[in-house]
Amino acid sequence: MAGHKEIDEATGVETTGHVWDGDLRELNKPLPKWWLYTFYVCIVWAIGYWVLYPTWPTANGYTKGMLGYSQRATVTEEVKAGKAAQSGLRDRLQKTALADVRKNPELLQFAVAGGKAAFADNCAPCHGRGAQGGNGYPNLNDDDWIWGGQVDAIQQTIQHGIRWQGAADTRESAMPRFGLDEILEPAQIGDVADYVLSLSGGKADAAAVERGKATYAEQCSACHGEDGKGNAELGAPNLTDAIWLYGSDRATVMESIRTGRGGAMPAWAGRLDPVTIKSLAVYVHSLGGGK
Helix, strand or coil: CCCCCCCCCCCCEEEEEECCCCCEEECCCCCHHHHHHHHHHHHHHHHHHHHCCCCCEEEECCCCCCCCHHHHHHHHHHHHHHHHHHHHHHHHHHCCCHHHHHHHHHHHHHHHHHHHHHHHHHCCHCCCCCCCEEEECCCCCCCCCCCCCCCCHHHHHHHHHHHHCCCCEEEEECCCCCCCCCCCCCCHHHHHHHHHHCCCCCCCCCHHHHHHHHHHHHHHHHCCCCCCCCECCEEEECCCCCCCCCCCCCHHHHHHHHHCCCCCCCCCCECHHHHHHHHHHHHHHHHCCCC
């Protein structure tokens, strides 16, 4: 049997001797030589890699390899080199007054680049990668600022956050919860919502607007102003434009009045170093809406 070769009549190829269903025969067709040679080269390369580079885990670590290569050490050196290259600019940025950074093109470019990277890591989850914001998270590209759009005001907000517990200098303001605390009746809240919508040209019931105007003057004007233009020192938004943090439909405005919202932003002082915070302030200010 070992010396007998069976040739398949249809293909002229030797068979392995395996037969299925009485008539199906397996052809003994060898792999292409180029494939075998490539396979052998890969085996040799793998053995060489095992010898030269860190490869196998051990009880106390891993095999170091004859070359002693370490990706971690390489990255550490690259990081050190990058910090050394930036150290001069970082020192200059740290010593330069925030208002003067824009006067130095080199420092401005460095601050914007660093701020953009820090924004992507720390701020984008809430404000979006393009800083476009979302429901409850301000758009940082427009010129409407709750707490002020000057670069120093932006830095203050980033450093100390908004209504952030544990930050002594956090931005602090609390809009009354007119509905939850039963300061206003539901009907009054609806009237104020109509009046607020009318300030920005929104659709509103005329009679409700008149009733809401009186309630607004009594309850809301101290913070938002008699004209509804807002007050950045108090964190009271402008109610006369078309920019809304939570939405501009009547139900959403009523919910804001009812609950006061009270959103919070983390204080980044202590989490990020002062140079990174300064870079973030410059970057956000450069997005187009900074004042």
